[in-house]
Amino acid sequence: MGEKPGETTNRVQWAREVWSSVRCAGGLLALLLLVDWGSGRFTYGRAALWLTLAGLLVAVLFPPRVAAGESWLSSRRLLREHRVRTDLLVSVRCLDGISPRLLLRDAFGGSVEIDPEILVGHPQLWYRLAEGARKASADGTLLCGATVLSRISRRVDRETARAVFEISGLE
Known part of the structure; x- marks a missing residue:
């Protein structure tokens, strides 16, 4: 696979x-x-x-397998796969609880629920999501979630910079 x-x-x-x-x-x-x-x-x-x-x-x-490509993001569990079009996102919500979740919904009714830690730990996935979300925001379809996305963006940037400093020995 x-x-x-x-x-x-x-x-x-x-x-x-x-x-x-x-x-x-x-x-x-x-x-x-x-x-x-x-x-x-x-x-x-x-x-x-x-x-x-x-x-x-x-x-x-069983953990979700999260994948992203140009204008889509999917989460596959044991039996089912959920997919959203990131360039047609309507809302991005952070669901708090024992383990925080990120709920993404698109204009076609598709929804994906993922752990934000997956995005923080995999900047490539974050890049694909952010790329589509920027397009959705520019097109006016993203009605709710800009604050959540900017918070995750800052966190991904911080963790990526930290990893670069650790690898280069500048910590």
């Missing part, structure tokens, strides 16, 4: 997070099976239950 020409993704981080979710679920499964075996209550029915529980944990922890 490589990137197509003109497309950028969070592929490397995504692969690490997939393995992390699988290891977490595998560890839980091993622990539950070990406890059942040690207590003498191991049955195939209980093993199937624990296997189902581990599968559900993988489904819950």
